[in-house]
Amino acid sequence: MASSVRIAAGEGRRPVGLLLVAVPVFLVGWLVIWPIVSAILRTVWRPQGDGGMGFDLSTYAFFFSDAYSLNNLYLTLWTTGVCAVLLLIVCLPIALYLRFANGKIAVYVQALAILPMFVPSIILAYAFIRVLGPNGMVDLLLNAVGLPKIRTPYLTPWGPVIGLVWDNIPLTVLILLAGLGSVSNMAVEAARDVGANRLQVFWHIVLPQISNSVLVALSFSVLGIFSAFTLPYLLGPASPEMMGPFMQRTFRDVNDPIAAITQAVITFCFCIAFGLFYVRSVARNRGR
Numbered sequence: 001m002a003s004s005v006r007i008a009a010g011e012g013r014r015p016v017g018l019l020l021v022a023v024p025v026f027l028v029g030w031l032v033i034w035p036i037v038s039a040i041l042r043t044v045w046r047p048q049g050d051g052g053m054g055f056d057l058s059t060y061a062f063f064f065s066d067a068y069s070l071n072n073l074y075l076t077l078w079t080t081g082v083c084a085v086l087l088l089i090v091c092l093p094i095a096l097y098l099r100f101a102n103g104k105i106a107v108y109v110q111a112l113a114i115l116p117m118f119v120p121s122i123i124l125a126y127a128f129i130r131v132l133g134p135n136g137m138v139d140l141l142l143n144a145v146g147l148p149k150i151r152t153p154y155l156t157p158w159g160p161v162i163g164l165v166w167d168n169i170p171l172t173v174l175i176l177l178a179g180l181g182s183v184s185n186m187a188v189e190a191a192r193d194v195g196a197n198r199l200q201v202f203w204h205i206v207l208p209q210i211s212n213s214v215l216v217a218l219s220f221s222v223l224g225i226f227s228a229f230t231l232p233y234l235l236g237p238a239s240p241e242m243m244g245p246f247m248q249r250t251f252r253d254v255n256d257p258i259a260a261i262t263q264a265v266i267t268f269c270f271c272i273a274f275g276l277f278y279v280r281s282v283a284r285n286r287g288r
Helices: 004-044 056-063 067-100 102-117 121-132 136-144 157-180 185-193 198-226 230-235 243-252 257-287
Strands: 045-047 053-055
Touching: 004 045, 004 257, 045 157, 045 230, 045 257, 056 067, 067 102, 067 157, 067 198, 067 257, 102 157, 121 136, 121 157, 121 230, 136 243, 157 198, 157 230, 185 198, 230 243
Parallel strands: none
Antiparallel strands: 045 053
């Protein structure tokens, strides 16, 4: 009897729950799903020579046969891969230190790691140019002590890499730190008691428990880096260029919206591939 009452109460609350999520689902469908579907349709269903409409993949064929477009795509993939590796190398030690360290120094380190989150990208790009650009602060300091100038990464493929890594440090550190919160101190102490060194503790105790957080952090970083615009536009080379500036230049300067939409669809397909890792990770957690 009690169970039937609970089932009836649950069924009564179900319409209320559906109404609560109806507005967000509608907005996602309207502002995200529909523009994606519309963009795909505009690039594959195009006017034909006889005046009608038909299936046409010529814009995609042009993209994958054009050397300039492929160089831009390669640069975007290269930048994304390098940034992901550098973020893992930089942020994982910071997160490990913040998880197991105590005292004021750890507080200062955490504050410095979170600071880029509150610095706008345009300000970061300006600071980068003033410090590492031609005749910037580093060049002036080297010149003051009689050393030769450095080869500036500004307007080279390494310019966006430095800026994007710095910009994505806070989110990556926070995600890794949240994952490290599930690591039990007792498990770490037990491993040390049986003679495990720090590397063994990390490899056998810590890493298996945070592998999911590492995957989530890399997924978020890759999605943000792949579609970045401001930092690649301000710090990167004019040719080749990343997909964000490439789409903007094709739309505004070349005045070819169909080609720009095609580039956007291709970028979206790559981001979907990366996003599947995040969805798979969330589904695995819910399954557990």
